Amino acid sequence: MYTSDKKGALMRLFIYIGVTVFCAVFFLVYDRFSHGVHSPFMTFMFAIPMVLGVIPCGIFLAVERQPDRLTQNLWNSGVAMLTISSGLRGVFEIAGTSSDWRIALTIAGAALLIVGAVAYIAAGRKKKETL
Amino acid sequence: MKRGKKSINIGGIISAAVITIYTVFVLLDAFVIPRDIVRVEDIDVSRPESHSSLPPEDIVSSKPETKEESEILPESQGSSEESSFEPHEPVYTDTYYSDENITINIDTVREHDTDIYIADIKLADPSYLRAGLANGAFGRNVKAITSEIAKECGAILAINGDFYGFRDRGYVMRNGYLYRGSVYSRDSEDLVVYADGSFEIVKETDISADELAENGAEQIFSFGPGLVVNGKITVNDGEEVEQAMNSNPRTAIGEIEPLHYVFVVSDGRTDESDGLSLAELAEVMKGLGCVNAYNLDGGGSSTMWFMGRIVNNPTSHGSSSHERSVSDIVYIG
Numbered sequence: 362m363y364t365s366d367k368k369g370a371l372m373r374l375f376i377y378i379g380v381t382v383f384c385a386v387f388f389l390v391y392d393r394f395s396h397g398v399h400s401p402f403m404t405f406m407f408a409i410p411m412v413l414g415v416i417p418c419g420i421f422l423a424v425e426r427q428p429d430r431l432t433q434n435l436w437n438s439g440v441a442m443l444t445i446s447s448g449l450r451g452v453f454e455i456a457g458t459s460s461d462w463r464i465a466l467t468i469a470g471a472a473l474l475i476v477g478a479v480a481y482i483a484a485g486r487k488k489k490e491t492l
Numbered sequence: 493m494k495r496g497k498k499s500i501n502i503g504g505i506i507s508a509a510v511i512t513i514y515t516v517f518v519l520l521d522a523f524v525i526p527r528d529i530v531r532v533e534d535i536d537v538s539r540p541e542s543h544s545s546l547p548p549e550d551i552v553s554s555k556p557e558t559k560e561e562s563e564i565l566p567e568s569q570g571s572s573e574e575s576s577f578e579p580h581e582p583v584y585t586d587t588y589y590s591d592e593n594i595t596i597n598i599d600t601v602r603e604h605d606t607d608i609y610i611a612d613i614k615l616a617d618p619s620y621l622r623a624g625l626a627n628g629a630f631g632r633n634v635k636a637i638t639s640e641i642a643k644e645c646g647a648i649l650a651i652n653g654d655f656y657g658f659r660d661r662g663y664v665m666r667n668g669y670l671y672r673g674s675v676y677s678r679d680s681e682d683l684v685v686y687a688d689g690s691f692e693i694v695k696e697t698d699i700s701a702d703e704l705a706e707n708g709a710e711q712i713f714s715f716g717p718g719l720v721v722n723g724k725i726t727v728n729d730g731e732e733v734e735q736a737m738n739s740n741p742r743t744a745i746g747e748i749e750p751l752h753y754v755f756v757v758s759d760g761r762t763d764e765s766d767g768l769s770l771a772e773l774a775e776v777m778k779g780l781g782c783v784n785a786y787n788l789d790g791g792g793s794s795t796m797w798f799m800g801r802i803v804n805n806p807t808s809h810g811s812s813s814h815e816r817s818v819s820d821i822v823y824i825g
Contacts, residue, residue, distance in 0.1 A: 394809070396738060396740055396761065396791065397738025397739075397740070398738075430501065430503070431503065434501070434503040434504050434507055437504065437507070438504075438507040438511065441507075441508070441511055442511060445511065445515050449515070449518060449519070452519075453522060456523075456658070457655075457658060457659070457789075458522055458523075458658045458659055459522075459659060459660065459661075460518055460521060460522040460660075461660065462514075462517070462518045462521055462522075463518050466511075466514065466515075466518070
């Protein structure tokens with residue numbers, strides 16, 4: 362069971378590394394065609410899956426305690442929403458427009474991250490109590 | 493212990509689907525779906541009685557085929573039934589138009605490795621300086637190409653406007669009607685054209701759209717920044733429009749003296765023309781003698797249309813020349 366979790370954690374780590382690289386490449390390609398217009402939200406979009414994905418996955422591997430599937434789904438969805446929201450803001454800023462709908466994505470993403478983190482911490486405490 | 497078959501992550505799939513659908517919606521809402529539409533025909537914006545306009549169909553049919561000088565329009569094209577002006581014969585070439593009330597001279601100069609098209613305009617009455625909306629309507633993502641709007645408006649000369657429909661905020665007044673009065677941002681500078689034809693460049697945070705309307709504003713454009721204000725250049729090398737300080741196609745409008753204006757459009761993003769930075773554009777406007785000059789939407793939107801033909805080489809990526817659909821135009825007609 363532990364081995365299987367470790368395999369799953371490694372896979373998630375590689376997926377997050379892949380998403381980070383994709384975001385960086387996406388920025389480079391987009392920047393090539395944006396006629397010198399820049400947005401920090403596009404430039405640093407890669408930082409979101411890196412900081413909120415690669416690093417936590419690395420920590421989980423190190424402490425050998427993986428979150429359950431629900432917590433993973435909450436966290437992953439939150440990271441995806443924040444990453445997409447950042448990318449969209451970059452696209453809109455470069456184009457010279459904006460969208461209020463995008464803000465909902467940021468709020469929902471942040472909320473899911475908080476719920477995911479709380480669920481992970483609560484599960485840890487419960488496990489300690491049962492021991 | 494060997495585990496059984498891995499279960500499908502239904503929650504993950506649903507989450508991914510929801511995020512994807514929502515993202516597509518946000519993009520369509522921002523760039524494609526028309527909304528908040530107000531039709532011009534539903535608004536009581538009466539054109540001054542003294543205004544003379546050429547019927548759009550006549551303008552289209554009068555497109556010059558050659559560059560021969562002194563082509564003369566048929567007498568019937570110089571006036572309309574509503575006009576209070578005496579019948580007259582407009583005279584035009586590919587780069588010149590003149591009638592009793594309007595004189596337009598288009599010149600092409602080359603500066604900063606860029607072709608710059610300058611339309612020098614003298615009017616007898618400020619009501620000849622007008623704004624036109626795509627498809628005769630105000631609204632987000634209501635778009636048409638500059639030449640199409642110009643034909644619909646019966647324009648003689650037109651340039652693209654501020655592309656207000658690409659944003660949800662920023663003052664928008666057209667031909668005396670205030671469509672939008674929300675502030676775009678703290679630094680937004682707007683061009684106000686008053687009923688007497690004079691220009692003023694204001695900050696949205698300094699004065700409300702309603703106050704500008706009370707002060708006699710006829711048009712308010714929200715793009716910017718102001719390039720020349722009261723005879724002084726107000727941008728520097730680092731000035732940016734939405735973080736753009738590179739050379740690009742540009743569109744600007746300037747006031748030289750009462751009822752004497754310039755429309756300026758530059759090429760850019762092509763092998764032939766680099767484009768202009770805002771500082772370079774400001775220098776050009778100042779050099780033309782502008783007391784007030786304002787930057788309108790540029791890039792792929794930059795288009796100058798005169799008597800049925802495109803004057804510049806509009807392009808988004810430099811690979812091909814084609815007009816981009818925009819929300820609005822500024823025109824003479």
